[in-house]
Amino acid sequence: VSSPHGEHEVGRAVFLDRDGTINRSVVRGGKPYPPPTVEEFEFLPGAEEAIRALREAGFLIIVVTNQPDVASGVQRREVVEAMHEKLRALGLCDDIKVCYHSAEDGCDCRKPKPGMLIEAASTWQIDPRRSFMVGDRWRDVEAGKAAGCYTFFIDHKYQEGLTESPDAVVGSLEEAGRVIREELHLRGTDMGHEIVDIK
Template identity: 55%
Template sequence: MRQTDFSNVNVGGGRRAVFLDRDGVINKAFVLQGKPYPPKNLTEVSVLPGVAEALSQLKAAGFLLIVVTNQPDVARGNQSRSMVEAIHEQLGRQLPLDDFCICFHDTADGCDCRKPGWGLLRQAAQDHNIYLLQSFMVGDRWRDIAAGQAAGCRTIFIDYGYDEEQPKSWDWRTTSLLEAAHFIINHQ
């Protein structure tokens, strides 16, 4: 089991956050042959039911809301960085999100920001004075949950039954961000 090194992150104090994967947690993912894919353009972006309410409740409970997302289609040449940023601008106008942390790399690039690594969460913790051990990671794929666990966050798995590797463990499993928000608020 990998040991998390918190020596360069303020874990003794600071703010609490809910880290959120983007596709499948905030907005609709397109499922093809059992695997989720991101929207290709602004017209395909659709905020999932209950997300605005869930984020408002989490914000009212005092959490920072940070999107942490892998967008490897940029490295693969299937998506432009400017379109990913435009999607984030659109989501940011619609929802009370505090920041977007994005990995544009593919697995072969070997970066530390790509989930299941916790580089995106570490950077957000440094930028926003976040106390990781009192924060949550919400995701719909094993990489999200593994990144949250590596960072010391409590994890919530939104289970859509994708036909792919599943997380080995999590703190709570649900089927929506709204249910996840209720769990977080009741277990903070």
């Protein structure tokens, strides 16, 4: 089956949060925030290579990101889109789903709701039960679980807790990618929830 950037196995995807997963977040007061400029949009060590390896292994790569600073007026939509153009230009993803709403908007797309994952699953014929969600915040874990994915939590030691237990705790996207490729890729339609802490 052909995706926009190559061949993939039908039904399998890795959903990726953006800030703190693919690129560096700006951490203030123990909480992460998106980089304010395109110039500050910097890949985390090993992230680009991890994504390429997952794509070569046959997974669709779908970025799912909340960008509420656009709704609040702190950020401009064209700056966010320029950051995403960098991802597309490098051939790192098949799709990018963005929620530009604030928490007060009550939308269905903002994580922890699974709307972006469900929309992508419909568009790309993805089976969430055979797919993965990787992120660095509680919203990512909750959204992934609500969609039915196997969830990886990247622990950056932020000053915020988790609302649900992830299926796996790792230190980076690079580590999550290795586990997916080497240990989990042969699992069937229901991958189970055996892994608690890979670190």
